[in-house]
Amino acid sequence: MALLINDACTACDACKPVCPNEAIAVGDPIYIIDPAKCTECVGAKDEPQCKLVCPADCIVVNPDCVETPEQLQEKYDGLHG
16 A cells, blocks of 8 residues: 555655655645555565654555555565666
């Protein structure tokens, strides 16, 4: 599953630099996660780095983008292949 940033985002910029897939971008007024690039850090780290650093706890699972760990790994490989 891809992640998404909800309205509790404070636009602190903590998440953007830690994303290994460059899936996080500045939005207006909150940051956004591109579901085509988000692998929940599968392939790069053991857990989503953005969620670890987010002080607002505003990064949640995107219910519109359900994917298995295998699909997330395939996506990661495609992005970094």
